[in-house]
Every structure is written in C-alpha cells, then in structure tokens.
Amino acid sequence: MKKTQNYMIITFFLLCIFGFSAASLCKPDTVFSEEENRELAQMPKLSLDDIVSGEFSKDYDAYLSDQFVFRNQWIGVKTEAERLAGKQEVNDIYFAKDDYLIEKHTGTFTDPQAAANLVYLRSFVEEQTARLGEGHVMALIAPNALCVLEDKLPAFADAREENAYLDQIRAALPAGSFVDVRDVLAEHKEEYLYYRTDHHWTTLGAWYAYETWAKALQAENAQDGSAPDSQADGGGTWYTPREMYQQETLTTEFYGTVEAKVNCETPADTIQAWIPLTEVSYTVSFNHDTQNVKDTLYDESFLKKRDKYAVFFGGNQPLTEIRTQAKTGRRLLVIKDSYANCFVPFAVQDMEQISMIDMRYFNERLSEYIAGNDFTDVLFLYNAAGFAEDVSLAKLAL
Amino acid sequence: MVFSSLLFMFRFLPLVFILYYVLPAKCRNIILFLFSLFFYAWGEPVYVFLMLCSITVDYKIGKIINKMLQNGRRRAARNFLLVSVIYNLSVLGFFKYADFLIGTVNHIFGLSIPLTNLPLPIGISFFTFQTMSYTIDVYRQVTQAQTSWLDYGTYVSMFPQLIAGPIVQYKTIARQLRERTETSDDFVEGIHRFLVGLGKKVLLANNIGVLWDTISAMPVQNLPAATAWLGAIAYTFQIYFDFSGYSDMAIGLGRMFGFRFLENFQYPYTAKSITEFWRRWHISLSSWFREYVYIPLGGNRRGTARQIRNIAVVWILTGIWHGASWNFVAWGVYYGVLLILEKFVLRGFLEKLPRPLRVCYTLFFVVMGWVLFAFDDLGAGITYFTAMFGAGGFADQTTIYLLYNYAVLLAVLIFGSTQLPKKAAVWGMEKLRAQSWIFLFLRLAFYALVFLLSVAYLVDASYNPFLYFRF
Incomplete structure (x- = not known):
C-alpha cells in the first residue's frame, strides 16, 4: 500500500508540473493586457549577443511570467490569500472602507524626483506669470484618494506624506498661484469624488475642483480689471454653474487600474459625463491633425473596452486643441495629466480656446508652441502622485 | 536560474525529468551535467567557462595527487594540493574580494586604483569550497580520486546544490555519483x-x-x-x-x-x-x-x-x-x-x-x-x-x-521555526495509521495548497528577490 500511495503522490506532482507546463506552452500569446493596461512581454528573439550578455534570459523570464496561463486568476488567488492572512493592502493598494481600493504611493512624495518636479513647476509658473500677469497662471495639483479619503483607510494607516507634499508645493509657488482643492474635496468627502477601482477622480470630484479654480480666477483677475465678466443675466458666476449641467451616466461597469493590480471581487464604478443644458458649439482636434476635426469631447468606443476612463478625449493625447463659440475672451493653456480629461469639459463652456498638452507625450518645444498662440491663462493640472513621479517635467523649460 | 521561478518549474524541471528517466540509465550523469551547465549559464553565460576550468583543474590535480601518493611521493603530492588550494582561493579572491581590497587600499592610502567592477559569478563561494574539499580529501586519502571527468563535473556543477548550497563534500556523495538507485520512496x-x-x-x-x-x-x-x-x-x-x-x-x-x-x-x-x-x-x-x-x-x-x-x-x-x-x-x-x-x-x-x-x-x-x-x-x-x-x-x-x-504571518513563522509542524505531522500519521488514505488525502491537499499558492505568488512576482547571489 505504501507503494500505491507513493505513486499517487508522484503522479500528483508530475501532473502539476507537466500540466501547467503543457498548458502554458499551448496558450497563444497575448499582445496587450486590458486589465493591466500595458503591452505584455513577447517571446524574445534569439541572438548570440543577447545570450552572451544575459539579456535573453531576462527577457524570457519576463515573457514567461507575462504570458503564463490564467495569469489574472493567479493574481486574484494571491490577493485573496493576502486578505485571508489579515493584510490590509496588496501590491501597494489599501483595501479601504466602502469597497474603496486606494493606492498607497509608498515613497512617491519623498523621492528626489518629487522635489525636482517642484522646482521645475515653480520656474514654469514664475516665467508664465511674468508673461501673462499675476492671477493668470495657476497650478492645481489634485490630491489623490489617499489624501482626501483618509478616513476610509484601514486603521492606523499613515497617509500624511501626500498632505505634507501638497503643503510644500503650496509654499514653494508664488502666492495665489496654487489652487488648493483639498478643503473643498474634504468637505464633500462623503460624495462620490473618486472611483473606487481606479486612480482618477470622478467627474463630480473634477467639478468641485473646477469651481474652486474658476472662483480663484475670478478673484485674482478682479484686481487687475481683467476679470471674466459675470454673466449678463446678473448676479451669476462668470463660469457655467452646476445647475446648467445635466448628469448623464456613461457606464456602470467600469473597473479601473487600481482593481487591475489586485484582481479581486469588488463592485464596479460608474462614469458620468456632465452635459451642458445649452451647449456652446466647439471643435476638437488632436496633434495638429486638421483632417480629423471632431465635434465631441467623448469617444464612446472606449466604453466597450477595459479602459473606460479613456471615454474622455479618447485617453491621453500629446496635444488637444479646442475652439469654441464661448466669446469670453479667455484662451487657456492646460499642461496636464489624465486628471484633466474629465475636468477640461467644464472649461469648454467658458473658454474660447483651450490647448491641452500632456508633457509625457508632447514632443514639440513648449515655448515655441506658447509663442505661436495667444493664451490669456495657463493652468497646470496634475494629480499629486502623478506629478511627483513624472519624469518629463524638465521639458517645461524647453 | 533559481528554483523558485516559473522557468525552473515549468520549463527546466519537466525537461530534466523526461530526459533523465526516459533515456538509458548510463546517460544520467551526462544529462545532469548538461542541464546543470545550462542552469548555471542561464544567468551567467560567460562564467560557465570559469566553472568548467575549475572542474578541470581540480580533477587533474586530484588525479596527480592520487598517483603521487601511490608512488609514495607525499611531499610532491602536498605541493600539488597547495597548487589546488591556491588556485581555488585565487579565483575566489579575484572575483569576490578584489574590489573590496582595492577599495580598502584606496581608502587607507588615498589612492585611486580602478575597481574591476566584475559581477560576482553565482555560487562561486559554494563551488570553490566543494572543489577544495575534493583535493584535500584525496590528499588525505579519505576518498578515492575520481577517474571520470564527467562524474566529477556532475558533482561540482550539479544544479540542485550549485548556487546556494548546501556545500556538499565530495566524499559524502562519491559513491552515489557512480551507483545510485532512484526509488519511489x-x-x-x-x-x-x-x-x-x-x-x-x-x-x-x-x-x-x-x-x-x-x-x-x-x-x-x-x-x-x-x-x-x-x-x-x-x-x-x-x-x-x-x-x-x-x-x-x-x-x-x-x-x-x-x-x-x-x-x-x-x-x-x-x-x-x-x-x-x-x-x-x-x-x-x-x-x-x-x-x-x-x-x-x-x-x-x-x-x-x-x-x-x-x-x-x-x-x-x-x-x-x-x-x-x-x-x-x-x-x-x-x-x-x-x-x-x-x-x-x-x-x-x-x-x-x-x-x-x-x-x-x-x-x-x-x-x-x-x-x-x-x-x-x-x-x-x-x-x-x-x-x-x-x-x-x-x-x-x-x-x-x-x-x-x-x-498572522508572524505567528506562522514562529510556529514554522520550531519542531511543532513536524511533530504535528508525525502525531497525525500515528493517529491515522489505520486510515492511511485520510492521511494521504490531507497530505495531497497540503501539497496542492502550497504548490498553487506558490505559483500564484510567483506569477505575481512583483517581489521575488534572491538573497544568496552574493555568496
């Protein structure tokens, strides 16, 4: 009987080893992972140089791991195991209250890159202010869910670093040029300001930030007499107020990038677009492509894909140019990351021209582009973690 | 290559199993040897030649020492042992300690002798100690000199113990290199x-x-x-x-x-x-x-x-x-x-x-x-x-x-550091002696759990460092 049992154990072990080997050999390779939103490693090409340098081994290891059978399910299994063991976080994601998955951003705000970016931003803001005048150049560094939803984090989790970093930015920038939206978001923190499964803010979160910025613009500009005019009907705001928008649900099945890192069972998110009741007409063009001018800010084809947040402008474009019939005399340059994608639709109602530039992908000289356009205002709009980590901000000085 | 990797478990190991157990028994050492070289070369394609060189040098010296001892030339045998020890220590010294020495000398005398900046050959501390144990034991006549370069090479390069030990002394497996039986137990x-x-x-x-x-x-x-x-x-x-x-x-x-x-x-x-x-x-x-x-x-x-x-x-x-x-x-x-x-x-x-x-x-x-x-x-x-x-x-x-x-993890680690898991398993086996199938089932369930969880963690290998590369 011992022998029979031996053979059963051996069979079990060999089945495991050979079974997964065969399955992973048979599975066709995938090029792109929608869940992780990145291209997966492919079978490396054999070359003598790469073998000798050890590069081939490295690439093959990455290929095997990226293409392994049931990759997503394995990651889900790991997440479940971690949670069962009492871990409040997996892969730097907190399991927060109310089904929130919140990124931890470990070390992001104390990294030398974060300090360096602060310097780049300050000189950019100073330089543009010298050109356009005080009050026309602002930086809105949006706090992340980590900072605003601190109450939802697991007990004793420490999220003070982001707040401290935002304080540093505030102190470093010329007075009045930092748009601090922490208070207004904290005031509304029980509302749906951030996606539970994604690293972005919701359209509602973006609205509160937009309103704060628009008010700041009004207050600052009032001093030099160039305040955007209040609306003709008197007593209103210069910008389109909240009542003038109708909220439209684009999808209720959105799973974002944060969920992808843990692959666990969790309720989906809802994406909304705020559609103006009386819309100004506008045209949108991307990257100087004058052949393909669009009349919408939304690319609904993304609602059928994994990356549904890309419904705003079809994701991050190096350069987006919008011309409107708003007749407010304001022409706005936005230097931005993806947090701006659901923010800028509000500005479309209130600006004659908007150029959005994503420094990560923009390959022109920024100063030349600015010189070729007659902007009245500049907004630098990033999320705090994205800003701290961005490696392309040295290009601001070009 | 490391054991705890998808590559090892789902590419390398199945292939070794098939070739080792399907080909005739006399091919077993050569299969192990070739796969071990491949295992080593995966991360270190060039240093595999350094290991082959060490194998050859100590194999030859082992033979020479043996011959001299048989001819009663103990003194000469001793000199050859010295050559082997110096060779091994020099290889180890050069690849592992040269930069440390240069750095220290530079620091003390304010010099700036350039560093070699060579990467450390994996497992060099392990295999040089193994090859030294061989020549020393041949000299001491504790063990016979190996007569087959292949068998000796198999001993030094054997992938299970190649890069992080244990430091297997030649005499403990000398016989197994020639004649071993692989049983189901x-x-x-x-x-x-x-x-x-x-x-x-x-x-x-x-x-x-x-x-x-x-x-x-x-x-x-x-x-x-x-x-x-x-x-x-x-x-x-x-x-x-x-x-x-x-x-x-x-x-x-x-x-x-x-x-x-x-x-x-x-x-x-x-x-x-x-x-x-x-x-x-x-x-x-x-x-x-x-x-x-x-x-x-x-x-x-x-x-x-x-x-x-x-x-x-x-x-x-x-x-x-x-x-x-x-x-x-x-x-x-x-x-x-x-x-x-x-x-x-x-x-x-x-x-x-x-x-x-x-x-x-x-x-x-x-x-x-x-x-x-x-x-x-x-x-x-x-x-x-x-x-x-x-x-x-x-x-x-x-x-x-x-x-x-x-x-929870700390509790498991404390428990796992003691003999309790082993005692629990022995106790369970005794208890279930009459129903050994239940024990078998529990055992398989445990293996399956460990295997599946390990694969899950390896696939999500954001974190799989290996501490022993520097030894």
Missing part, C-alpha cells in the same frame, strides 16, 4: 522537501521580506524602537526561511535524482546557546570550516590560547565568506567573541538558566547579529541599533499598522 521524500522548501521561500520568506524592506526603507533617524525591532525580527525570519527553504529544495531535488545530501539546517532558532545555534545553522558551512580550517590548525588540542586563536581565525573567515565588506567581517568577529565568551566564561552560568531564558538569550544575540549582517554599510547598521534602543521613540501608529497586518 526517495522521489516522494524529494517532492515533500521540494514543496516545503518552495513554500518556505515563496510564501514565508518573500512575504516577511516585504516587511523588512518596508521598515528598512523608512528614515532611520525617527524610527521608533518597536518598529526597528519588528524590522530586525522580520529580517531574522526572512533569512532563515529563504536560506533553509532553498536548502530544502536542493535536498529534495537531489533526492528526486537519487542523491542524498546532508541536512543544512536543524531548527536553529530553537537553539539554547550561540554554540548550539551554529551547530544548527548552515551546517555544511560550519562543518567545512571545522574540518578544513579549525581542526588542521590544532582545534582545541593545543591549549586554550591556541584554541582561542583558532576560533578567531575560523570566525573572521566565516564572516568574510558571507560577503566582501566590513560588516561581514564585523559579523564574524561578533560571533567569534560570543563563542569564545560562551566557551570560557558563560557556560556554567547559562546551564543553570531555565530553557526559555536560554532560547531568548540566544535569539537576542542572533537578531542583533542579523542587523550587522543586513547593512553593507557598517555605519548604517550601527544607526539602526540606536533606533532599536529607543533613539527614535518607542512606537507610533505605523508600528501598530504593521503589527496587525503581519500578525
């Missing part, structure tokens, strides 16, 4: 050891390693004492489960191919003294030093002064063997001093203490030792000590957060 034991080792490495060591990495990355000047201790304890567990897990996998893989390597770890964290700790920790290394350094120097047979000198020599060497930097020297000296104190001063006192106190005493010094070991920069290690003794306050909210996040 051996294979099952091999599976058990491999899976247990895999779980120790991937599920326990890597995870507690995350805690150590988290804490050691915090700014040390305001690190509270409780967090610092938590970090040091985390590292203490990481290094044990990593290293002993790797040894388990090595021993298990050896068994699957019919080899029996000696045990490398015997519950070191249950030791009641530092002396006992070193009889239970990395046994193959301490035996090597005892057999080839301590005893030839005279051991304890030439008076107390000589014995103290011998202990000091062995422990400085043990320290420096672990890595080419000053903290490892300090770590070796630290243990040398502790062992000398224990042997000559504390022994009587310790023996009167109750057992739990003796274990605590041992663990306290072991944990402090690992802090020295963990920081390449001796100064950083000392700063960390000050944090452990309260320079940054007692505890803060992060301490509590980390504690309750890792409570």
